[in-house]
Amino acid sequence: MANDLKADLKTFSIQEARQIALAAQGFAEPRPKPGTVTIDDLDRVMKTVNIVQIDTINVLVRTQYMPFFSRLGPYTQEMLHKYAYEDRNLFEYYAHAASLIPISHLPFLRHRMAEWKPWRRWNEIMDESPGLLDSMIDEIRANGPMEVADFDNKGQRYGYWGTSTTKLILETLMFQGTLTTADRKNSARRYDFIERVAPEPILNVDIPRDEAHRQMMKLAISSLGIATDQDLADYYRIRRAEAQEAIKSLLEQGEIQRVEVEGVDVPTYALPDITPPTNPLQTCAIVSPFDSVAWFRDRLERFFDFYYKIEIYVPPKKRRYGYYVMPFILDDRFAARVDLKADRQKSVLRVPGAFLEEDSNEDETAHHLAAELSQIANWLNLNRIVVGRRGNLIPALRSAVKAL
16 A cells, blocks of 8 residues: 555656755756845845854854855845844744744744743842843843843853853843844844834734644745655754644645655655756855755755765864865755855965865866855955865866966
């Protein structure tokens, strides 16, 4: 019976699955001409991926800016700031991780805010500093958006990151949905009450937990194109059992379908009537380690035969590829990986290492990678590209960069 059911499923080759997956992430759309990117383009990307991860690492550029570049090419970072914070299109919360999310999706995360339990340190702070919480809330209410540096008494620091008492309180209130990020100043969060940031109609929408999971799974499958239950659960960091319940419900309602991918031996899902792109993908993009196309490492291996691990926290002598290594997508495959660093003091884009994936064409990959590096350098106002020595793609890449 199981084999009969499997035989009735729509079947895709692994190459078709890759094309569907990359198209769902926005890599089938041609980039706008340089200098023509608009806020509408940012909006299109955001509605395609639904979540953009935030991270403080600034080895090349802050994480949230890179996914838009990967899909659109050069744009002004001020444009994203305006789109997100000034125009109030996005808000910050912990969806996949710390993330930018369409503000219209706030109701899907309200149950997380209501259920979130403070860290153990919270109770200790409340005992040690009675009245501190109320005084901070009163300050924000009176002054408007505030960052950690605006508070006079930041309290003691603790933990690996040296988090201050003030920071922990603000982050707790953000997790609980009392505060959100109203703005960022030099990358620092400026916190304000969520009701002063989000439109009232959105604040008043109440969605039950199970329905919120259904909606998030629909968004995830739209952004992934073709996916296993693990892929879908990871997108919004939902427990796998709860993701499976939502998937089951969506299947019963005909809102998603089971499909078969050759060589993939676990159940796979897609939207109804999904088809591969009609034209071959012409993707040429370096992507952040925190880009949604690369989030779930098992998925990269399953669909793209690409093993990837970020090695920032690996001791230097044990790193295989480098400190901040970014995947390079060419057409419908992950063709290479490249270690990058923006040396802003010397206005140099440094490429300490570049590594060709098996079965990728060396000269073609180097040519396209060099062109992408040139665009990144121009975008970040870096005057030169300096290619290092590590990796099997270095000789070809050095020649390609010299030929630009």
